[in-house]
Amino acid sequence: MAKIALVDDHVLLRNGLAGLIRDLGHTVLFEADHGRELVQKLDPLALPDIILLDINMPEMDGYETARWMKQHHPDVKILALSMYDNEKAIINMLRSGAKGYILKDSDPAQLNSALHDLLQKGFYYSDLVSGKLIHAINGLEEKGSSENYANINDRETEFLKYACTELTYKEIAEKMYLSPRTIDGYRDSLFEKLNIKTRVGLAMYAIKTGLVEIN
Structure with a gap:
């Protein structure tokens, strides 16, 4: 209760x-x-x-x-x-x-x-949020989480930080001086690597695992 x-x-x-x-x-x-x-x-x-x-x-x-x-x-x-x-x-x-x-x-x-x-x-x-992400957030799959960390490159990490803001994907592309198609590629790559299906899922992963620091 x-x-x-x-x-x-x-x-x-x-x-x-x-x-x-x-x-x-x-x-x-x-x-x-x-x-x-x-x-x-x-x-x-x-x-x-x-x-x-x-x-x-x-x-x-x-x-x-x-x-x-x-x-x-x-x-x-x-x-x-x-x-x-x-x-x-x-x-x-x-x-x-x-x-x-x-x-x-x-x-x-x-x-x-x-x-x-x-x-x-x-x-x-x-x-x-997928079951895999929930386990990662809860610290129940430390090994798998570490592997995901290793697979995320610097540009994907930068994209993750912007994904935690109110910017649209087009605006993120402008901030990163990239084409919207490239940004879509980063998003889809992270969806696959982290077994996540939505932008909200990406943001929760970034925030809860501490991979991206939120001021």
């Missing part, structure tokens, strides 16, 4: 989510409309295990809130809530400190899986 805080400015959705979480056997520690209210309600002596955090909120949005939590309470797991499966939003939340994300229209079984994985593994990335 986890102690959970809910941070979302949509009260009806938040109340429904609170009821679902209780039905799943967890405790809702408190609810908040935005990040600033979350900070005010946090008790250092009774912190939540997990915070379900909306991305778009007034006063203090999900990105700022996740960064604040990462700095002040890094052991508390952040599960980002999103209306849309948006690559840029997901990557930015991961960079800010979220340990996973879930869509607001997900079914109860998926939410239950997300909460379970956050408690047991420390992260949840749904089906955007």
Whole structure:
């Protein structure tokens, strides 16, 4: 059973989510409309295990809130809530400190899986990330991870760093003084080497393994 805080400015959705979480056997520690209210309600002596955090909120949005939590309470797991499966939003939340994300229209079984994985593994990335990547992130395949490191060249590493930003592939090509076709080649090569299928997967690999340093 986890102690959970809910941070979302949509009260009806938040109340429904609170009821679902209780039905799943967890405790809702408190609810908040935005990040600033979350900070005010946090008790250092009774912190939540997990915070379900909306991305778009007034006063203090999900990105700022996740960064604040990462700095002040890094052991508390952040599960980002999103209306849309948006690559840029997901990557930015991961960079800010979220340990996973879930869509607001997900079914109860998926939410239950997300909460379970956050408690047991420390992260949840749904089906955007392959099993091999999850093991690499969790340090369960150190040998295979080292081999992947060795196979990634300097230009691919540079591309990975740009993949963790909001730049489009065309803009990355301009930054690296390369053609869009060459950039597509780097992307496809990394997809194959790391057994990853999406840009979000590449960004999560780069961030979580420390292969690319994020300022």
